[in-house]
Amino acid sequence: MKKVRLLGLPTDSHSSFLRGPALAPEAIRAALASEHSNLATESGIEIGVDLALKDLGNLPLDETGGDFDRIREGAEEASKGGAGTIFLGGDHMVTYPIVAGVAEVHGPVNILHFDAHPDLYDDFEGDPLSHASPFARIMERALATRLVQVGIRTLNGHCREQAARFGVEVVEMRDFAPAAVPIPEGPLYVSIDMDALDPAFAPGVSHHEPGGLSVRDILSVLHRLQGSIVGADVVEYNPTRDINGMTAVVAAKFVKELAALAARD
Numbered sequence: 104m105k106k107v108r109l110l111g112l113p114t115d116s117h118s119s120f121l122r123g124p125a126l127a128p129e130a131i132r133a134a135l136a137s138e139h140s141n142l143a144t145e146s147g148i149e150i151g152v153d154l155a156l157k158d159l160g161n162l163p164l165d166e167t168g169g170d171f172d173r174i175r176e177g178a179e180e181a182s183k184g185g186a187g188t189i190f191l192g193g194d195h196m197v198t199y200p201i202v203a204g205v206a207e208v209h210g211p212v213n214i215l216h217f218d219a220h221p222d223l224y225d226d227f228e229g230d231p232l233s234h235a236s237p238f239a240r241i242m243e244r245a246l247a248t249r250l251v252q253v254g255i256r257t258l259n260g261h262c263r264e265q266a267a268r269f270g271v272e273v274v275e276m277r278d279f280a281p282a283a284v285p286i287p288e289g290p291l292y293v294s295i296d297m298d299a300l301d302p303a304f305a306p307g308v309s310h311h312e313p314g315g316l317s318v319r320d321i322l323s324v325l326h327r328l329q330g331s332i333v334g335a336d337v338v339e340y341n342p343t344r345d346i347n348g349m350t351a352v353v354a355a356k357f358v359k360e361l362a363a364l365a366a367r368d
């Protein structure tokens with residue numbers, strides 16, 4: 104049975120607006136374990152029957168400068184052998200060191216990124232690790248070859264320039280159709296910022312950005328993937344903003360579907 108690893112990254116010190124995503128890994132785990140639902144995925148793969156979901160717990164992060172290497176090394180270690188790892192953020196800063204670690208094992212990856220925001224700022228409030236900048240850092244270091252961004256609806260002039268500079272394939276929300284999203288070839292990494300979703304589907308995020316994706320929109324794109332994924336993250340869930348834990352359940356659903364993809368050959 105394929106073993107998909109789950110690794111929590113409880114940090115949100117690179118958030119620019121509100122804190123809270125550091126609490127997400129435990130809340131997502133609780134939603135996964137809840138008896139409200141089972142561990143079947145829509146692809147037909149059943150967690151615990153067709154794949155083993157092995158929870159590695161949380162990395163011991165302390166929101167100091169050492170966290171970058173702790174995450175990079177943790178991601179590299181988790182990526183060695185077996186199926187891809189699902190990472191639970193945390194703010195979106197974590198994607199930069201995660202991809203750096205995954206690329207140590209798989210080489211430069213291609214990324215399918217769901218978000219309201221492009222996270223391409225060259226410099227945001229003087230923090231090079233800001234959660235508004237991970238994809239600028241990833242592209243500068245050539246840790247990814249293709250970057251496809253889906254659900255974007257906050258592009259300003261600077262980020263349009265950055266997207267052009269890095270050759271980012273941006274599917275703006277106003278043009279979104281599930282069947283039209285380019286699906287990059289492998290090694291493929293998936294990053295899901297929960298604020299890609301319309302706040303109606305996911306109120307538990309720091310940055311409410313109306314006019315977003317539905318849960319089904321994201322699932323429809325994920326279900327178009329033909330091959331496996333080398334890793335994925337679910338980030339920016341903010342339990343302090345949630346209503347009745349409904350966003351945690353959505354995050355847990357994405358974890359299940361991503362685990363099914365990671366377990367593929």
Ligand SMILES: [Mn+2]
Nearest residue numbers: 219220296298
């Ligand atoms: Mn975002």
